[in-house]
Amino acid sequence: MAKSTRETERKYEAPSADDTSWLPDLTGVDGIGAVVEQGVEELDAVYFDTDDLRLAAGSATLRRRSGGSDAGWHLKLPGSGDTREEIQTPPDSELPDELRELALSRTRGADLRPIVRVRSRRDTRLLLDGTGTTVAELTVDAVRADSPLPGTARAEWAEMEVELAEGADPAVLDTVDKALRREGIERAPHPSKLAKALEETAAGAPRLPDARAERVRAGTAGEHVLAYVDQQVHALVTLDPAVRRGLPDSVHRMRVACRRLRSVLRSQRPVLDRRVTDPVRAELKWLGGELGGERDHEVLLERLDAGIGRLPRELVLGPVRARLRVWHVTDSSAARQRTLDALDSPRYLALLDSLAALTEKPPLRDKATRAPGKVMAKAVTKEYDRLAARVVHALELPPGTETDRALHEARKAAKRTRYATEAARSSLGKPAKRFGKRIKAVQKVLGDHQDGVVARDTLRRLALAAHAAGEPGFTWGLLHGREQVVAREREQELPGVWADASEPRLRKALKR
Template sequence: MTESKRETERKYEAPSADDTAWLPDLTGVDGIESVVDRGTADLDAVYYDTDDLRLAGTSATLRRRTGGTDEGWHLKLPLSKDSREEVQAPLSEAVPDTLRELALSRTRGADLRPVVRIRSTRGVRELVGSDGTALAELSIDAVQAESLLATGRRAAWTEMEVELAPDTDLALLDAVDKALGEHGVAPAHSPSKLAHALEETDVGVSRVPAARADAVAPGSAGEEVLRYVKERIQALVNLDPAVRRDLPDAVHQIRTNCRRLRSVLRSYRSVLDREATDPVREELKWLGNELGAERDQEVLRERLRARIQALPGELLLGPVSARLQVWDAGNTSEARMRTLEALDSPRYLALLNRLATLTEQPPLRRKAARKPGKVMGKAVLKEYGQLADRMAHALELPPGTERDKALHEARKAAKKTRYATEPARDSLGKPVRRLGKRVKAVQQVLGDHQDSVVARDALRKVAVAAHAAGEPGFTWGLLYGQEQAAADRGERELPTVWAKASRRKLRKALNG
């Protein structure tokens, strides 16, 4: 069983843990009424990582700690500059399977082993507000670190950290930071004890693979595209634990991220060799499809539930809500199982390794060394041209099934165009940002239309099941009609929205 909490803190250099005359009095700083000494504690933590420090390389840590009030296993995952999510599991000898799974997108299946032991004597002070509530905890640690790898080196230092209590405003951290700075207390040069220990014992220098910075020309199209690709890969890695824990919107975010990455690898084939990227794109497509079942069910459930809730009570004939719940329960359970099976599969592990190789050994083509303007502008315009062709075809068709399919294809082309603009925003500036914004509006209209198509298909199936059970079909037919009307409105709106995205000035600006 695991528990999690958000941890927001900042670390500082500390001259000494015994003589704290250097520590300023923080009473009166942004609502701090008093500083209360809570004594000392001895902490003993063994940090686990892969041989090449894959957790540390993604700013994550896994430790087994004894002593203090929160003994056990702690997996810390980065959220922002000052914040991390800490997932805790009870104390045990081996790494808990739950934490091993949550770290999988970072370890990529490599064995975890002890790398550093860190023992700290911690002096704790509470920063207390006027109502007696603890606003933050200030701790000063006398640290001793020992490498558990071949070097066996040791290091010692003193540091201080200020951690906000839950629900305390970040402004307090800023105010304390300012007060400490005015008294000469400097921020720590390492973001964590582990990072400090790895640096001091030379473990990090010898274990982390050397960066391939020399392979990418500064200011080039390759640099722009690879920066975006790395961001998307890191987002996928970060989202994996959230999907496994079934956090809100996590499946949607990781699926969208897969789509973005897959699309950009396609759009910028002139920069990255397709012999290397096409197999990655196929695996991203597979992953997106596996996760799509859960996301599609979530979207459809919320759409139908909102429609039902909006109806007057006299139009709800039969056990409508119960019927929807029965339909959703079966589909959701199956979709969730499909998601977890995909994330636990050897195929997913192989994809994670391919993505790592893509950034560590980028398959750059000759045009990657060129200036980004023309290279990226050409890629965006090529995607835009395919969107224009699909839109023209769809708008020529009469309403019906074929037009629905054509509009769905146009929607996918709109996404590809929009995603192609994202890596080019810095180099192409305002024109490409404007195009991305207007194509997004087209995508949204087409997306609402496609959601209506899917909803009508689901409503028909639910209505058939209701009829077979002897339940009234009136409400399901009414909902079907509402969805048809929504689709018709979208089709009438589409030409106007598309006209704004297809103005000649935009294309001319991108052509330079």
């Protein structure tokens, strides 16, 4: 079973690992009451990657390490700032399937093999606060790196790491950093031992998409569009391990990344050739649909649970909570399996390959070379025009099933319009941000209405199941009626919110 931890550390250049007389005594530095030596240990790590170093290119590392207290397989995934997540499994001879799957969005199924071996002689010191609690660990490593690849060389260097202890105040790292810098000890330019080993042994470095660099000129519409595409592809790839592990909100965020990508590939057809992007959009729609079951269930459960919680106790008749739990367990299990099946499918791997090709060799059209302002503004206004047609149509209909469907279509158009404004912010600035904020308000009203439509359908099915089991259906009917009231309130709220979003001055501001 894998164990996940978060490590927050900073690396420094070290003059020597054999003679540490250069290392200042940190005792007495603010927050540090004592420095305790722990001795020296030998560590031996073999790093694995694909032939073209896809893990390294995605700032991830996979290694099998012996020696030390945490011997085993380690998959490190980038976080924010100085923090990374480390997922560990026991030191089996073969790479565990669990880690292989967690790396899959980056490797895209390519074979993993040893690329470099790093051996370290580690001298460790614990930094303790005034109560004797460890707040950080300082290590000085004598490092030797070798690669099994032909044409490589051995590399040797010394480095120092300061790693924050679990639960310690991150400010400790800043305090130690200042003390070290006063002594002339500077941060290491390389983010990891692997990065330096690849460089120093000539085993290679993450390859850059040269074809893209040659084609995409700075300051053009193509550059702005691809920057947004890159951002969403990165989000999708990095969220994959979190979705596989069922981490909170990960499915929702990955689904949003799919929608944003679909939206920008649609709205930016003048910049990116649709003969290439339309098939990608279709596959993103498929993936979003597979993720949708789990995410929609999360939203619906929260809504139903909150609805029951708002009722007075005397109106909750029968085993309402128990029936909701049964529904949740049954539906969520099926939805979860659907998500995992999608991520393990050849179709998903093919989509990842398509996205990588799209970012490395973008299918640019002539308008990609133009200034971004007009191109992005036109894309936003086109999406807005489609939204306007759907909202106006929905507002003309009387309340009922047809209106529900029309408002749902308007909701989807509102999302596409908002995502178009997000992609345009880098070139249009505040006007796009203000416009997007108004469109988001429309989307929120329409979204709450649609969530109510879905909730009413589920409440009806729960009521039927309760009736068949001989349970009271009163509470389910009451909740259904309340959802009808909320839906009517949102329909009445929509004209005013839409009037704010369709204000002519907002649209004109985009074209300036």
